[in-house]
Amino acid sequence: MHDILDLDTFPLDRAGTRDWCALVDRCREDLAREGMFNLHGFMQSRVAERVVAEMMPRFETASFLHERHHNIYFSEPAGVPGDHPALRRFRTSNRTLCADRIEGSALLRLYEWPEFATFLAATMDKPALHVMEDPLARVNVMSYSEGQELNWHFDRSEFTTTLLLQAPENGGGFEYRTGLRSDDDPNHEGVARLLQGNDPETRMITLSPGTLNVFRGRNTAHRVTSVSGTRQRVVAVFSYFERPGVVFSPGERVGFYGRAR
Numbered sequence: 001m002h003d004i005l006d007l008d009t010f011p012l013d014r015a016g017t018r019d020w021c022a023l024v025d026r027c028r029e030d031l032a033r034e035g036m037f038n039l040h041g042f043m044q045s046r047v048a049e050r051v052v053a054e055m056m057p058r059f060e061t062a063s064f065l066h067e068r069h070h071n072i073y074f075s076e077p078a079g080v081p082g083d084h085p086a087l088r089r090f091r092t093s094n095r096t097l098c099a100d101r102i103e104g105s106a107l108l109r110l111y112e113w114p115e116f117a118t119f120l121a122a123t124m125d126k127p128a129l130h131v132m133e134d135p136l137a138r139v140n141v142m143s144y145s146e147g148q149e150l151n152w153h154f155d156r157s158e159f160t161t162t163l164l165l166q167a168p169e170n171g172g173g174f175e176y177r178t179g180l181r182s183d184d185d186p187n188h189e190g191v192a193r194l195l196q197g198n199d200p201e202t203r204m205i206t207l208s209p210g211t212l213n214v215f216r217g218r219n220t221a222h223r224v225t226s227v228s229g230t231r232q233r234v235v236a237v238f239s240y241f242e243r244p245g246v247v248f249s250p251g252e253r254v255g256f257y258g259r260a261r
Contacts, residue, residue: 001113004047004106010039012119020119027123027214035178036215037123043110043163043210051106052166052234055097059143059232063095064258072152072191072221085192090151095143098136098257107163107236111139117240123214124159129240134247136257137239141165144172144233150224152195154181155217161238162214164207169229175204176215176222183219194221 001007011019030037071087080087102108110116112131121129132138144150149171177194178201181187193199204225207213215222227233250260 001110001115004110005043006041010042012115015115015118015122024119024122028125031123031214031216035176035220036213038205038207039212040208041210042212043106043165045210047106048165048209051236054105055102055141055143055165055234058097058101059095062101063097063143065093066096066256066258067091067093070151070153072154072195074153077186077188080188084188085196086188088192088195091149092151092153093144093148094150095145096257097141097143099138099140100135102139102141107139107141107238110163111238120159120161120214120240126242129242130244130246132239132241132246133244134239134253135261136253136259137248139239140237142235142237144168144224144227146228146230147226149226152221152223154219154221157239157241158216158218160215160217161212161240163236163238164209164211164213164234165236166209166232166234167207168227168233169231170227171225171229172227172233173204173206173225174213174222175202175225176220177202178216178220180221181219191221 001013005012007013010023011017014020027037027039069089069091071089073087076082076087099108117129117131121127177199180190180194180199190199194202224233248256253260
C-alpha cells in the first residue's frame with residue numbers, strides 16, 4: 001500500500017506500534033472533541049488524480065444520477081407535525097458509481113486491505129469492522145457538478161468514512177453540526193434552528209484531495225454545499241459494519257442506485 005498511501009506519516013501497516021497507537025489516540029481525541037477526524041494527505045495526491053482520471057469516463061456511462069427532494073431525516077418522524085420547521089425539504093443531486101463499476105480501482109484495494117478496517121475500528125473503539133458483501137454498496141464514488149449538492153441529513157450509520165479525491169473550483173464545502181441530537185433526544189427544535197440558519201455551533205471545512213475524513217454521521221447533521229465551476233467534487237465513501245456479511249435489500253439498492261443488481 002506504500003504506492004498509494006502515505007504510510008510514513010500514517011503507519012496503518014504497523015498496528016500496535018508506538019506510532020500507530022499515537023495516531024489512533026489522536027484520532028480518538030478528535031472524534032471526542034470535534035465529532036470527526038481528518039488525515040490530510042492520507043492518499044498520495046498523484047494517486048488521487050489518477051483515480052479521478054479513471055472515474056471520469058465511468059461517470060459519463062455507468063453512474064446513477066441520484067436526485068431527490070427530502071427532509072433532514074429522509075422520512076416523516078413520528079409525533080412531528082407536517083408543518084414543523086425541522087421537516088423543511090431540500091434538493092440533493094449527484095452522480096454515483098457503485099462498487100461493481102470501479103473494479104480494478106485503488107479504492108477497492110484500500111477498502112479490502114485488512115489493516116484499514118483494523119485502524120478504523122480502533123479509532124471508533126470497536127472490536128472489529130467488516131467489509132460489506134453487497135456488490136453495489138461496499139464502496140461508492142460520488143461526483144458533484146455545477147449546481148449539485150448533498151443537502152442536510154443524518155446518516156443511518158454511527159460513523160461515516162470518506163476520502164476526498166478532487167475538490168471543486170468553488171463551493172462543495174462540508175458543513176456540519178456535531179451532536180445536534182442523541183439516541184435519546186431527537187432535539188427537533190434544535191434541528192429547526194439549524195435549518196433556519198440560527199445555530200452558532202455550525203461549522204464548515206474545506207478538505208484537500210487525498211484527505212481521509214471520519215465523522216459521527218448518525219447524530220451529526222451535515223451537508224455538502226452547492227458546487228460551482230467546471231471541476232467536479234469527487235469523493236469515495238467506504239461502508240464497513242460491525243458484523244460480517246451485510247447486504248442491502250433489493251428495495252434499498254433501487255432507492256440508492258436505481259437498480260437491484
